[in-house]
Each structure stands twice: as structure tokens, then as C-alpha cells.
Amino acid sequence: MTYCAAxxxxxxxxxxxxxxxxxxxDNVATFRKLHHWCSAGDRVLVLLTAGNLSITQSVVSLLNEQIEASAATQAPSLMSVPSLYRAARLVGDAVREVRRVDGPALEAGHLGFSASCLLGGQIGTEPPSLFQIYPEGNFIEAxxxxxxxQIGEHKxxxxxxxxxxxxSMGLGEAAKLLLLSFDSTLRSNLSVGMPIDLLIYARDSLDIRHERRIGQDDEYFRYLxxxxxxxLREAFGKIEEFET
Amino acid sequence: MTYCAAxxxxxxxxxxxxxxxxxxxDNVATFRKLHHWCSAGDRVLVLLTAGNLSITQSVVSLLNEQIEASAATQAPSLMSVPSLYRAARLVGDAVREVRRVDGPALEAGHLGFSASCLLGGQIGTEPPSLFQIYPEGNFIEAxxxxxxxQIGEHKxxxxxxxxxxxxSMGLGEAAKLLLLSFDSTLRSNLSVGMPIDLLIYARDSLDIRHERRIGQDDEYFRYLxxxxxxxLREAFGKIEEFET
Incomplete structure (x- = not known):
């Protein structure tokens, strides 16, 4: 499993x-699930992926292929679309393309087709926005x-x-909150594991200035x-007991 | 869904x-999922049920049928078995009997067969014990x-x-903890709803002295x-922010 939140x-x-x-x-590995594309001053796009790794990696590969091809073909890509909405459409289309290619074989093997994404960022003068893309390629906007x-092991x-x-939370406070949400998940579910990739995007910066990989030995995470x-234990202790 | 914990x-x-x-x-109702059998001085048995209501109600009905019949037949029932282990076997057998009767039709309707139980209590001089019975009728002991x-919507x-x-927690402290666990679940998942049935069993009492239905207007639950x-908000505020 996976846990991603934004x-x-x-x-x-x-x-x-x-x-x-x-x-x-018995086959556990570390793979990056946070991907980003940045053209400083123009756009920042961040994609979080959950689900079958072969599917989500293919989605990212297709999106990168489009970027490389677009200089020659003028076809839309994450680096050229005029809005986050159009970027979410591209991600949804890539999910559908992977389903077209790999879906029947996965379903024949009773594996289903699992892939969920969060896409956020900012393009030009648009306000920052955040989308969740479903395995069917449709999506919602926060x-x-x-x-x-959230996607993956979210409960x-x-x-x-x-x-x-x-x-209205500040960015540092929000990063603290996200890390606490991860701490609760890590404690309760072995299929979610460190390190955690954290990325903070400041509105209108149109650049990625704060990205950090947080491992077991990260001082702030251990403190947190x-x-x-x-x-929590102190707060629990302060509340009156149930009268028996 | 359901949330039960012990x-x-x-x-x-x-x-x-x-x-x-x-x-x-669009079809929401209130049904009791906490059932108990008590013969003061001899035994207390408490059963919590999650899953398809038609299945779990049938399980309880079969267990009650056995109790009524056992005077005549001398067949084992929850009120006559010598141990909690044997009681868990009876519950598992009842789950398997309901699967035999209803399983094929449920599976033909693609509904699957969902039924999980927690069974706890004390019989005679045995120490109190607690079991989780799976939809296949097998079980584990805490x-x-x-x-x-936990069973149901447990995350x-x-x-x-x-x-x-x-x-080593006291019973009042433990009741407080369980209710907090329910509070978190109620806030995050609409399929789990009040009132909550709470039962506290004191070791070696061999009797049920504390059972309470806790509704929306319960003063202690609202305070809690x-x-x-x-x-939580205060504790969150006290922790240093992530430095951006």
C-alpha cells in the first residue's frame, strides 16, 4: 500500500x-511516489501516486514522453497546458491509456486496475489548485x-x-500536520513506510524551494x-474517566 | 458498516x-450489535457482531435456539460449554451453518459473505478471555x-x-479510551453511528453490572x-512547526 496526502x-x-x-x-522496496515538474516563473506541478507501481510508473513515463515529444509535435503536455484543469485531464488520459494497454492482462490475472493520483501546483497567474484523479481517469478538485x-491507506x-x-494554516504548521498524519499511519500499518517525501509549495513562487526526504533518523520527525x-498520553490522562 | 472493539x-x-x-x-437504521448471555455466578458471555446483518442476526438466533433446545437434547450451548474456547467454537460453527444455508445465494448475488464477531467473557474459574471469530468460522484469542x-470499520x-x-489500565480508563476510539471513527465515517452500546465486565464478578447505551445527548460522551x-488542538499547537 501507500499513503499520500496533500x-x-x-x-x-x-x-x-x-x-x-x-x-x-516478503518483497518490500523503496520507490518514489512524489514526482514534480517545474519551469521556474511559469509553473510547478506535483504528482503523488498510489496503486499498482507498474501502472503509476507507466503513467509518469507517458507524461514525460509527451513533454519530450511536444517540442516537435506541439501536442499538449504538462509543461505546455494552460491550466491545472488541463493538466489533470492529461493525467487522467494517461491513466486510461495504461488501462487500455495493461488492463485486460491485469484483470485476467485477477489483479484489478488500481491507480490513484493527486495532482497539485500552479500555472502562471492561476491560483494554486489540487486534484484527485481516479483509476477511471475522471477527477475532482479540492x-x-x-x-x-488523500490517496492510498488514508484512514x-x-x-x-x-x-x-x-x-488558513501556515505552511510550516501544515507540514507538521501532514507529518503527524503520516506518523499515525506508520504506527498502525506496516505497508506504509519511511522515508517520507515532503514538498512545500509557496503560493505564487512558481518554483520548488522546499523539498525534503524524511528518513528514520530525521531529527524533526523524531522530535515530532x-x-x-x-x-496525546498527557491529554488522555487529563480527561475524566468513565464512571463504573 | 460497523465498528466494534473490546x-x-x-x-x-x-x-x-x-x-x-x-x-x-438511503436506508439507515439502528440495530443492536452487542449481545450478551449471563448466568450470574456461573458465566458471562458478550458477543459483538459486524458484517451483513442478516448473517449476524441468524448467528445469534442459532445460538439462542441451541440454548433453548439444550435442556431437552443435552447438546452443547453457550450456557453449558465448559470454556470460552468451546463457546468460540460454537459461534464459529453457527457462522459456518449460516454460510451453508445463505452463502450460495449471497454469492450468486455478488454480495459475498461478511460476518465477524468478537466474543469475550468468563466462565467459572477460568480467567476472562476474548476471541475474534472470522467469516470462515476460525478464530484467534487475544x-x-x-x-x-476490533472488527468492522477499525482503522x-x-x-x-x-x-x-x-x-494494566483500569476499567473506567479503558471505557474512556474505547469511547475516544469511537469518537474518532464517528467523526470520519458516516457509516458508523450513535448510539454506542458499552459493557464493562469486572473480572470474577460473573455478572453484568455495567451496561449502558450512549446516545447523542449523553453528558459524559459530549464532555469527552x-x-x-x-x-488535541492544544497539543498540536505546542509542537514546533516544520521549518520552511
Whole structure:
């Protein structure tokens, strides 16, 4: 499994993805699930992927092929489309193309077709935006009522997001929140694993300035996990017991 | 869906189950999923059920039929078996009997066969114990390394149990913890709903003295939910932000 989440805030976007991939529980590996494309001053696009790794890697390869081909063909690509909406359409089309190629064989092997993506970023003078693309290639956009979107193993880390996330959060506070959501997931589900890729996009910067891979030995993450555990236990202790 | 959880503690057992049942999202009803049998001084058995309501109700009906018939037939029933292990076997057998009767038609309708149970209690001089029975009728028993078991929509409420549950907790503290686990689940998943049935079993009491249905207007639950929200937000605020 995988856990990816992103926050859409007044000040920008924050993305995080784990890196664990497993084919059975005895074949565990580390793969990047956070991908980005940037043309400083023009656009930043960030893609988080969950699902069958062969499918999501093919989606990224198709998107990169389009970028390389577009100089010659003038066909649209992530680096040329005029809006995030059009970029989400391209990602959806790439998912559908992979399904056309690999879907029947996967289904014949009873593996199903699993691929979900989060796509966020900013193009030119558009406001930053965030989309979730489904395995069928259709998608939704986060709006002012939806401060966050998640894909993959999302349930363990949802309660803290439900309680705390709000569009007015600062970027540093939001990164803290996302990492706490990952901490809860990592503790409860072995199929989600470190390191975590974290990317913070500041509105209107049109550049990627804060990207970090957070491993087991990351000082801030260790502080965060231990401070949160202690704070939770302390908070729990302060609440009156149920009277028996 | 459903959420049921139980804690196995040095001082006894604590059980909780929600009561929401839905057939589609436009057909929502309240059904009891916490069932118990008690012969004061001899035994207490508590069964929590999740899955297809027609299946789990049939399981309970079969178990009750056995109890009624056993006076005449001397066949084993929940009220006569000498151990919780044997009681879990009876529940597993009842699940298999319902599968024999209803399974083929359910599977022909592509509905699958979903039924999970938690069975806990105490018989005579045995220590209290807690079992999880799977849809196939096999089961596991909680031991000293497993302070809790969950069935149904268990992921949202697991992080808090993972962090706080331990066998040495008092019963009132454990009831508080279970209710917090339910609070997280209720906030994140509409298919789990109030009221919550809560049952606290004190070791060696061989009687049910604390059973309570906790509804929307329950004063303690409202205090708990609001105190926990405030405590979490306060704890979140105290942790240093991620440096951007």
C-alpha cells in the first residue's frame, strides 16, 4: 500500500508521500511516489501516486514522453497546458491509456486496475489548485470546503486531518500536520513506510524551494513523533474517566 | 458498516459497539450489535457482531435456539460449554451453518459473505478471555501482547488504541479510551453511528453490572468529545512547526 496526502491552503500547497512498495509482504522496496515538474516563473506541478507501481510508473513515463515529444509535435503536455484543469485531464488520459494497454492482462490475472493520483501546483497567474484523479481517469478538485485530499491507506491518518486542517494554516504548521498524519499511519500499518517525501509549495513562487526526504533518523520527525505521543498520553490522562 | 472493539485487561473486559446499519446510504437504521448471555455466578458471555446483518442476526438466533433446545437434547450451548474456547467454537460453527444455508445465494448475488464477531467473557474459574471469530468460522484469542481486538470499520479508531491501550489500565480508563476510539471513527465515517452500546465486565464478578447505551445527548460522551478535541488542538499547537 501507500499513503499520500496533500493540503490546499491560502498560502500554498503541501504534499507528502511515503515510499514503501511491496509485492507480497516478503518483497518490500523503496520507490518514489512524489514526482514534480517545474519551469521556474511559469509553473510547478506535483504528482503523488498510489496503486499498482507498474501502472503509476507507466503513467509518469507517458507524461514525460509527451513533454519530450511536444517540442516537435506541439501536442499538449504538462509543461505546455494552460491550466491545472488541463493538466489533470492529461493525467487522467494517461491513466486510461495504461488501462487500455495493461488492463485486460491485469484483470485476467485477477489483479484489478488500481491507480490513484493527486495532482497539485500552479500555472502562471492561476491560483494554486489540487486534484484527485481516479483509476477511471475522471477527477475532482479540492475547493474551499476541502483543505486536504488523500490517496492510498488514508484512514489511520484522517482523524487528525479532520480535526485540525483548515485553509488558513501556515505552511510550516501544515507540514507538521501532514507529518503527524503520516506518523499515525506508520504506527498502525506496516505497508506504509519511511522515508517520507515532503514538498512545500509557496503560493505564487512558481518554483520548488522546499523539498525534503524524511528518513528514520530525521531529527524533526523524531522530535515530532515523540512529542505527539507524550502530548496525546498527557491529554488522555487529563480527561475524566468513565464512571463504573 | 460497523465498528466494534473490546479491551482485554487485567481487571476485566470492556466492550463497545455502534448501532448503525445501512442497506445503501438511503436506508439507515439502528440495530443492536452487542449481545450478551449471563448466568450470574456461573458465566458471562458478550458477543459483538459486524458484517451483513442478516448473517449476524441468524448467528445469534442459532445460538439462542441451541440454548433453548439444550435442556431437552443435552447438546452443547453457550450456557453449558465448559470454556470460552468451546463457546468460540460454537459461534464459529453457527457462522459456518449460516454460510451453508445463505452463502450460495449471497454469492450468486455478488454480495459475498461478511460476518465477524468478537466474543469475550468468563466462565467459572477460568480467567476472562476474548476471541475474534472470522467469516470462515476460525478464530484467534487475544493474549497478553494484544490488549484489544476490533472488527468492522477499525482503522480510524486504531491509532489511539495503539498508543494508549495496555492490559494494566483500569476499567473506567479503558471505557474512556474505547469511547475516544469511537469518537474518532464517528467523526470520519458516516457509516458508523450513535448510539454506542458499552459493557464493562469486572473480572470474577460473573455478572453484568455495567451496561449502558450512549446516545447523542449523553453528558459524559459530549464532555469527552469536546475535551479531547480541545486537548488535541492544544497539543498540536505546542509542537514546533516544520521549518520552511
Amino acid at each position: 493540503l490546499r491552503l491560502d498560502e500554498g500547497l503541501v504534499f507528502a508521500a511515503d515510499t514503501r512498495t511491496n509485492a507480497g509482504i 475547493n474551499e470546503d476541502t483543505a486536504f485530499l 489511520y491518518g484522517k482523524p487528525i486531518l479532520d480535526r485540525v486542517a483548515r485553509p 513523533a515523540s512529542a505527539w505521543s507524550n502530548a | 479491551l482485554r485487561l487485567d481487571e476485566g473486559l470492556v466492550f463497545a459497539a455502534d448501532t448503525r446499519t445501512n442497506a445503501g446510504i 493474549n497478553e501482547d494484544t490488549a484489544f481486538l 480510524y479508531g486504531k491509532p489511539i488504541l495503539d498508543r494508549v491501550a495496555r492490559p 468529545a469536546s475535551a479531547w478535541s480541545n486537548a
